[in-house]
Amino acid sequence: MQPNEITEVLNRPISQELLAREVTRLAYVAKDGTPRNVPIGFTWTGSEIVMCTTKNAPKLRALGENPMVALTIDTEVHPPKILLIRGRAELDFVDGIPDEYLKATSIYEMTPEQRVEWEAEVRSLYDDGMVRIVVTPTWAKLIDFETTLPSAVEELIRQRDERQRA
Numbered sequence: 001m002q003p004n005e006i007t008e009v010l011n012r013p014i015s016q017e018l019l020a021r022e023v024t025r026l027a028y029v030a031k032d033g034t035p036r037n038v039p040i041g042f043t044w045t046g047s048e049i050v051m052c053t054t055k056n057a058p059k060l061r062a063l064g065e066n067p068m069v070a071l072t073i074d075t076e077v078h079p080p081k082i083l084l085i086r087g088r089a090e091l092d093f094v095d096g097i098p099d100e101y102l103k104a105t106s107i108y109e110m111t112p113e114q115r116v117e118w119e120a121e122v123r124s125l126y127d128d129g130m131v132r133i134v135v136t137p138t139w140a141k142l143i144d145f146e147t148t149l150p151s152a153v154e155e156l157i158r159q160r161d162e163r164q165r166a
Helices: 003-010 013-019 060-063 099-104 112-125 152-164
Strands: 023-029 035-041 049-053 067-074 082-094 130-143
Touching: 003 013, 003 130, 013 082, 013 130, 023 060, 023 130, 035 049, 035 060, 049 099, 049 152, 060 082, 060 130
Parallel strands: none
Antiparallel strands: 023 035, 023 067, 049 130, 067 082, 082 130
């Protein structure tokens, strides 16, 4: 997929709505060779998806060996809206709490006092820092079941139409 095609998919209004959500599902291959798919908070920077995790997270060793990932961001309503993204994860070990982590968690409903307490707890827990998992999309597909469908469903529709024309 060419960069301009990826940009076109990601700039669609529905894609932008999905990229403004707070949770994605990160799929990767674990150290034992089996697949993993974990929900994780994220932030879209306009060109990258940034997720943050602890420095001792098991996924980091796996991503260090095989950085290829897939992400799914979707809705819980019918018809679902689904944004599928593939890319390569780059690991960025940082001191302190990344801005993206605080931004991704800013949607949590808290009073100002609760937010201050929560941030103090986070800062004490992650005093050794965190890891930013940065994914630049190399492939993207939006499925909204109105203008776009899964490729297998598109193929079934083509086959049905051919049968009806015959």
